[in-house]
Amino acid sequence: MNYTLHQLEIFFKISQLKSITKTAEDLNLTQPAISIQLKKFQEQFPIPLTEYVGRKIHITAFGKEIAITAEKILNQVANISYKSQAYQGVIAGKLNISIVSTGKYVMPFFLADFLEKYPGIELTMDVTNKNEVIKNLEENLIDFAMVSVLPEHLDINRIELMRNELFLLGKEYPNNTKKTLTAEQFKSLKLIYREKGSATRQAMEQFINQHHIETNKKIELVSNEAVKQAVMSGMGYSIMPLIGTKNELKNKEVQIIPVEHLPIVTNWNLIWLSSKKQSPAAIALANYVKENKTEIIKKHFSWMEDKSFLS
Known part of the structure; x- marks a missing residue:
């Protein structure tokens, strides 16, 4: 041959x-x-x-x-x-990262300058739902995962990155009132869900179950982008991460609908298996994120704290 x-x-x-x-x-x-x-x-x-x-x-x-x-x-x-x-003192190699779909609004900002600093590193980043991300991690197919809900059944190390806030979003206020919605008013909404396996869907369902809210009208879509477009069109309402809706909120294409006990607040985490022997490239990324996360968050995500553009 x-x-x-x-x-x-x-x-x-x-x-x-x-x-x-x-x-x-x-x-x-x-x-x-x-x-x-x-x-x-x-x-x-x-x-x-x-x-x-x-x-x-x-x-x-x-x-x-x-x-x-x-x-x-x-x-x-x-x-x-x-x-x-490596023998020449250059950090190089492959990095495989799996992130939940909303993470695509976050993770690139933690990677851009890192990849410029280490041009010998080749990155593959898979964007999917939470279940697939955890499966990739569990099967040791990746170096890192980015999630907002930690897998309790796995022994992991993590770096906490930043807050993740989920609000009820809609094209307009129900019944033209800007008051905080009651459980009864929430019940009457046509809700748009992510697909099963999504962390956003899990958070939405936990909120509804914890507050004993009965819902009848339901639409299910795959991906946050699909849900966002449906909300913008007036098809219904959805509990969604703030991180992916900055421009739409700023342009008044969607609105945050005040609801008691919202927002839901979690944290983005960069995680990896505790048992995994990290490559020099993976060690470099973990160290870089630890050392630079505060500056990166301040530079790219300070708008999430003041929310002045919403007024």
Whole structure:
């Protein structure tokens, strides 16, 4: 066999993206170049790696096995490069972080200057719901997770980052009154929920259950962005994190509806398994966040404290 690392990289990327076009875009190559390298790689094996159903490419069972091996080889090659840099005193390597969907409004601000300081670090950040984030952490697939609800069944280390406040948001006040809503008034609202597995949904349901509020009208949507757009359109009301609605509140596209016992206040945390042997890149990030979090919060999130733009 005479395949190259470049061909391994291309085939592994195809196995991930299931698309020649997307692979070409991701690797900054032309589609014909990807197809030629895939053909040359396939010629090394007597068993098909891919098959087409209609116009869509699929990876065969054998191809999936090869993709797993290709990933291991590519990771080992990358580790050689990282170790070489480490011997020269350069912190380098891969970082895998999984964050809950609302965390996308927070975590990038803790990473931007860090990645500029350590250009040898390669970052992969997965944005999903709480259940998937915890699953990734539990299965040791990631270096860090960012959550607002800590997993009680796991032994973790954590760095507390900043407050997370959840308010009831709506396009306008119910019944044109700006008074604090009673439980009876809250009951009559058409509520928009996140999907099951979301920390925002969990917080909303806990609030409703703790205060014995019966709700009848319900809409369920996947992602905070979908919920926010639905609220802006007037479809209903939702308890949502303040962090993701700054511009919409400032532009009067949505409003905070006062409700007794709101906001719900939690904290964002950067967490990792206590048993995990951290890489130099992971240690560098943990130290960086600890040392710089106060300055980062003051620089990017001071608006959450004064809320002057809401008046």
